Amino acid sequence: MTTSFQDVASGTAAWHRQERRQRRHVQWRQFRRGIALPALVFALWWAAYAFHWTDSRLFVPLGEVWETAVRLLRNGYLQTSLAASLYRMLLGFAIGSVAGLAFGTVLALSRLFDNVVGPTLHAVKQVSLLAWIPLISVWFGLGDPAKIVFLSLAAFFPMFLNTFEGIRSVPREFTEVARVLTFSRWQLWRRVVLPAASPSIFTGIYLALIYSWLATLGAEYLLSAGAGIGNLLTDGREHFWMDQVLLGVVVVGAVGFALNWIAAHLEARLLRWRGKSIARY
Amino acid sequence: MPQAATLEIKNLSKQYQVKGEPLPVLEHIDLTIQPGEFVSIVGASGCGKSTLLRLVIGLEEDYQGEILLGGNRIVGTSLERGIVFQEHRLFPWLTVEQNIGVGLLNARIPEAEKRNSVQEHIELVGLKGFESAYPYQLSGGMSQRVAIARALVNRPAVLLLDEPFGALDALTRAYLQQELQRIWELEGITAILVTHDVEEAVYLGDRVVVMQPRPGRVKRIVDVPLPRPRDRASHAFAAIKEDVLGEFAGIPAQTLAPADAPQPLLSA
Numbered sequence: 001m002t003t004s005f006q007d008v009a010s011g012t013a014a015w016h017r018q019e020r021r022q023r024r025h026v027q028w029r030q031f032r033r034g035i036a037l038p039a040l041v042f043a044l045w046w047a048a049y050a051f052h053w054t055d056s057r058l059f060v061p062l063g064e065v066w067e068t069a070v071r072l073l074r075n076g077y078l079q080t081s082l083a084a085s086l087y088r089m090l091l092g093f094a095i096g097s098v099a100g101l102a103f104g105t106v107l108a109l110s111r112l113f114d115n116v117v118g119p120t121l122h123a124v125k126q127v128s129l130l131a132w133i134p135l136i137s138v139w140f141g142l143g144d145p146a147k148i149v150f151l152s153l154a155a156f157f158p159m160f161l162n163t164f165e166g167i168r169s170v171p172r173e174f175t176e177v178a179r180v181l182t183f184s185r186w187q188l189w190r191r192v193v194l195p196a197a198s199p200s201i202f203t204g205i206y207l208a209l210i211y212s213w214l215a216t217l218g219a220e221y222l223l224s225a226g227a228g229i230g231n232l233l234t235d236g237r238e239h240f241w242m243d244q245v246l247l248g249v250v251v252v253g254a255v256g257f258a259l260n261w262i263a264a265h266l267e268a269r270l271l272r273w274r275g276k277s278i279a280r281y
Numbered sequence: 282m283p284q285a286a287t288l289e290i291k292n293l294s295k296q297y298q299v300k301g302e303p304l305p306v307l308e309h310i311d312l313t314i315q316p317g318e319f320v321s322i323v324g325a326s327g328c329g330k331s332t333l334l335r336l337v338i339g340l341e342e343d344y345q346g347e348i349l350l351g352g353n354r355i356v357g358t359s360l361e362r363g364i365v366f367q368e369h370r371l372f373p374w375l376t377v378e379q380n381i382g383v384g385l386l387n388a389r390i391p392e393a394e395k396r397n398s399v400q401e402h403i404e405l406v407g408l409k410g411f412e413s414a415y416p417y418q419l420s421g422g423m424s425q426r427v428a429i430a431r432a433l434v435n436r437p438a439v440l441l442l443d444e445p446f447g448a449l450d451a452l453t454r455a456y457l458q459q460e461l462q463r464i465w466e467l468e469g470i471t472a473i474l475v476t477h478d479v480e481e482a483v484y485l486g487d488r489v490v491v492m493q494p495r496p497g498r499v500k501r502i503v504d505v506p507l508p509r510p511r512d513r514a515s516h517a518f519a520a521i522k523e524d525v526l527g528e529f530a531g532i533p534a535q536t537l538a539p540a541d542a543p544q545p546l547l548s549a
Binding site for chain 1: 339340359360364366370372373374384387413417
């Protein structure tokens with residue numbers, strides 16, 4: 001559907017409406033395409049047992065996994081585990097990303113701070129996240145506090161690095177315009193630096209979210225006291241309850257997908273102004 | 282109407298420090314611009330004309346000599362002096378309306394007046410209907426018009442234009458020169474245009490200041506006593522244009538930088 005010159009010239013309200021319609025059409029098409037593969041996998045899974053293609057005990061029929069899901073929902077185990085995991089993830093994400101945002105900002109704006117703290121942070125970021133576990137378990141035990149420290153670390157580094165880069169790469173052209181318009185330091189910060197850095201900061205948030213969720217599972221395996229989806233999975237593995245294991249996998253995947261979807265939608269709204277500056281093949 | 286004020290540039294000199302050695306960029310510039318005048322500054326690349334504009338707008342500060350606006354020494358940037366750069370430099374996260382509004386952020390006038398002023402200036406540059414468009418939705422010419430509106434919305438005493446149409450195609454350039462001329466007449470503003478396009482300089486200016494490079498100096502000032510709007514095809518116009526172009530005859534293309542000039546960022 002092409003936009004006529006009249007649409008554009010008569011006012012961009014009509015244009016915006018048309019843009020929205022086109023976007024929804026594209027989103028629906030993308031959803032259909034995206035759901036095709038998982039749907040196929042589930043279909044094959046179901047078919048494998050329905051048509052007796054396999055009898056293996058290392059895998060279970062879709063029906064059994066569904067029954068386990070219903071059972072665990074009824075006795076509340078699934079909800080409590082999921083809630084515990086999500087709570088930890090969000091808390092760790094919140095602490096880590098706020099700290100990352102703060103450090104990234106201060107290091108980008110203050111040369112002194114960058115020179116003093118920067119080298120240490122950049123060295124520490126190379127340390128694999130999992131290498132922190134022994135230290136954390138000795139200092140904080142195996143319960144919730146330890147997990148939250150671990151998750152905060154996971155969220156901190158992507159947020160810090162992206163914020164730092166984002167703020168440092170604000171083009172000089174914009175800061176000159178701010179000077180010409182006699183912006184105060186606060187106005188420069190709020191109206192130029194922050195919006196200009198927002199795509200990078202958003203990438204930081206997105207990565208921090210993903211890493212937090214991944215780290216939540218890791219934390220629950222390695223710091224195993226307490227409840228959570230990771231514990232649900234370990235339980236299933238220890239008792240050889242494959243249906244529970246597979247249910248755990250599906251739930252983890254679903255949460256990951258949901259987080260991704262939320263982040264993508266937030267980005268679409270907040271970074272609408274970037275328009276079509278990227279290539280389309 | 283903007284407050285009329287005379288801009289006086291007295292004995293202005295500027296050097297850059299390159300590898301410890303001073304590199305003179307401007308030398309003994311003397312120029313007085315009357316209120317309401319349109320002055321074009323024309324010169325080859327590297328003659329310091331952009332530096333001159335940056336000194337007047339207050340983005341560069343270290344210089345010898347004096348720059349006075351209405352008798353007062355200029356200090357840093359101010360809403361009394363506006364500038365349009367070669368790139369539009371619109372904030373991509375703001376709409377057209379908001380971008381122009383940003384010019385009035387620190388203006389001490391009531392909100393209602395600000396809104397009216399923004400709307401007036403959108404219409405002045407011929408962009409009525411595009412208030413809610415983002416810069417990515419605009420063409421180069423349209424974006425530059427928004428930049429002009431943003432510079433004018435403050436009703437500055439002096440409007441500086443640094444090769445504002447350099448990044449645009451020839452057709453848009455010709456159209457925008459006409460528009461600028463119309464806006465200048467309507468607003469009665471003092472304008473200083475820097476360009477390397479001699480025809481543009483003669484079309485728009487009451488006077489054309491010819492600068493020569495290395496170091497930047499005023500070579501000659503040519504009067505353009507033609508009635509507006511100017512006819513590019515007229516004999517008188519062509520004569521003045523030839524006169525100005527004549528000042529550049531015999532100067533070889535300045536493509537090679539002298540050994541002591543700042544090194545380009547990307548060198549072989």
